[in-house]
Amino acid sequence: MLGKNYDLQDCSLARALESLGERWTLLIIRDAFFGVRRFSDFQAHLDVPRAVLSDRLTGLVRDGILVRRPDEERADRHVYELTNAGLDLWPVLYSLLVWGRRHRSPSSRTYRHAACGGLLNDRGACPACSTTPAPQDVVITPKRGRARQRKDPVDVALRKPHRLLAPLAT
Amino acid sequence: MLGKNYDLQDCSLARALESLGERWTLLIIRDAFFGVRRFSDFQAHLDVPRAVLSDRLTGLVRDGILVRRPDEERADRHVYELTNAGLDLWPVLYSLLVWGRRHRSPSSRTYRHAACGGLLNDRGACPACSTTPAPQDVVITPKRGRARQRKDPVDVALRKPHRLLAPLAT
Numbered sequence: 001m002l003g004k005n006y007d008l009q010d011c012s013l014a015r016a017l018e019s020l021g022e023r024w025t026l027l028i029i030r031d032a033f034f035g036v037r038r039f040s041d042f043q044a045h046l047d048v049p050r051a052v053l054s055d056r057l058t059g060l061v062r063d064g065i066l067v068r069r070p071d072e073e074r075a076d077r078h079v080y081e082l083t084n085a086g087l088d089l090w091p092v093l094y095s096l097l098v099w100g101r102r103h104r105s106p107s108s109r110t111y112r113h114a115a116c117g118g119l120l121n122d123r124g125a126c127p128a129c130s131t132t133p134a135p136q137d138v139v140i141t142p143k144r145g146r147a148r149q150r151k152d153p154v155d156v157a158l159r160k161p162h163r164l165l166a167p168l169a170t
Numbered sequence: 171m172l173g174k175n176y177d178l179q180d181c182s183l184a185r186a187l188e189s190l191g192e193r194w195t196l197l198i199i200r201d202a203f204f205g206v207r208r209f210s211d212f213q214a215h216l217d218v219p220r221a222v223l224s225d226r227l228t229g230l231v232r233d234g235i236l237v238r239r240p241d242e243e244r245a246d247r248h249v250y251e252l253t254n255a256g257l258d259l260w261p262v263l264y265s266l267l268v269w270g271r272r273h274r275s276p277s278s279r280t281y282r283h284a285a286c287g288g289l290l291n292d293r294g295a296c297p298a299c300s301t302t303p304a305p306q307d308v309v310i311t312p313k314r315g316r317a318r319q320r321k322d323p324v325d326v327a328l329r330k331p332h333r334l335l336a337p338l339a340t
Contacts, residue, residue, distance in 0.1 A: 006197065009216070010320065012270030012277045013200055013263065019274070020266070023191060027176065030183055046179070064273070085273045091293070092269055093183065095261040096190070100182030103234070103255045104189070107182045123261070123293070123302070132293070150180065 019063040020092075024048050025056050029086065030093055032066065033135055035168035036154055037079035045154035065089070082165070090135040094124045109140045114163055135164040189233040190262075194218050194226050199256065200263055202236065203305055205338040206324055207249035215324035235259070252335070260305045264294045279310045284333055305334040 006014040020026060027046055036042055043053055057080055060066040065086040071077040082089075094111075101107040102122075111120045114137045118128035125132045141161040153170040162168070176184040190196060197216055206212055213223055227250055230236040235256040241247040252259075264281075271277040272292075281290045284307045288298035295302045311331040323340040332338070 009197065010278045011197075011200070011267075012275055013267040014197060014270070015274035016266045016270030017196060021191075021193060021196070026187060026191070027179065027181075027184060030181070088269055088272060091265040092262070095265045096186045097181075097183040099258055099262055100184075100186030102258060104185035105182055108180045 019059070019065060020089075022056065022059070024052060025060065026093070026096070028053070028056055028060065029065065029082070029089055031154070032080065032082050032086065033090065033093060033164050034140070034154070034158060035162060035164070035166050037081060037167055038071065038077070038170070039080075041154050041168065041170050042080075044152040045150070060086075079167075087135065087165075091124060094120075098122045098124075107143070109142050109158075112139050112141065113137060114139045136166075138164045140164060189229070189235060190259075192226065192229070194222060195230065196263065196266070198223070198226055198230065199235065199252070199259055201324070202250065202252050202256065203260065203263060203334050204310070204324070204328060205332060205334070205336050207251060207337055208241065208247070208340070209250075211324050211338065211340050212250075214322040215320070230256075249337075257305065257335075261294060264290075268292045268294075277313070279312050279328075282309050282311065283307060284309045306336075308334045310334060 005018050024046065028042060031042055031045055036045060039053065039057070042048070043050060046053070057066065061068050061080070064083055066080045067083050068078050068080055071079045097107060112118060113120065113126035113129060113133045116126065116128050118126040120133070120138065121127050123132070139161050140158070142159055154168060157168045157170050175188050194216065198212060201212055201215055206215060209223065209227070212218070213220060216223070227236065231238050231250070234253055236250045237253050238248050238250055241249045267277060282288060283290065283296035283299060283303045286296065286298050288296040290303070290308065291297050293302070309331050310328070312329055324338060327338045327340050
């Protein structure tokens with residue numbers, strides 16, 4: 001067994017990985033940026049066992065990356081949303097995505113600056129505007145002609161252009 | 171048991187995490203940026219069990235992130251160095267470090283542009299030069315007055331300013 005902590009590593013990167021390094025955690029955070037907020041939607045999109053998802057969400061709330069609020073549309077249910085610390089993970093997510101599309105497989109989505117439609121470059125900046133948009137100013141769109149592997153409600157809702165962090169209509 | 175792969179996630183971030191998402195992997199890559207190249211030095215600096223370190227290094231070589239070469243100074247030994255795909259992970263490492271120092275604990279080191287001594291900003295750019303230095307143009311220096319938890323050869327070698335990727339004299 002490997003412990004979850006890296007106690008002997010005096011390094012802010014090691015500290016970050018203590019909150020982010022478990023399996024599924026970064027994909028849950030990715031989905032939160034996509035606008036997923038409900039337990040059932042995370043589960044449907046990630047195919048992750050309920051117990052694992054519950055453990056990861058609890059940890060992310062404890063660590064101040066997600067906040068759990070009452071669901072205004074469904075009594076006795078909750079939604080999970082990124083805190084400011086969670087929103088600050090956007091450069092981490094985007095840099096992993098850029099590495100993955102360069103060295104693993106092409107991205108299934110485009111990332112554009114909402115204000116002008118410009119494609120973000122590898123540093124997450126809009127070259128047309130010379131700004132680095134905050135995630136809520138980024139629109140994701142599935143690439144045309146790409147075979148869709150999934151048919152869950154989150155995947156279906158993301159088939160149209162979607163602004164990051166806007167709650168998904170599932 | 172959770173499998174290592176995220177087969178049903180059509181996402182370049184999920185593909186990236188298949189190579190990077192296991193425990194210790196990103197800390198091994200961090201050490202490779204610091205100039206660690208030998209098995210014994212990774213082990214001394216990370217306190218990671220030999221079997222785990224061996225498994226992670228083998229995976230990183232298989233995945234094209236590290237390359238294993240004969241050690242010119244020690245017969246029958248090898249060194250591990252970052253490939254071009256590995257070097258492209260610098261923005262991932264730096265963004266995790268920035269998040270960790272903002273939301274977890276202050277960094278134990280400063281990151282400066284070698285050419286001018288300017289402190290890198292949160293995007294990894296040198297504000298003085300308006301460039302984003304490649305990692306080999308970044309110098310790390312331990313912060314003064316910081317109590318050092320570790321006394322292994324890698325930690326000792328890193329007590330002086332050190333240019334990233336330059337092989338450590340251990």
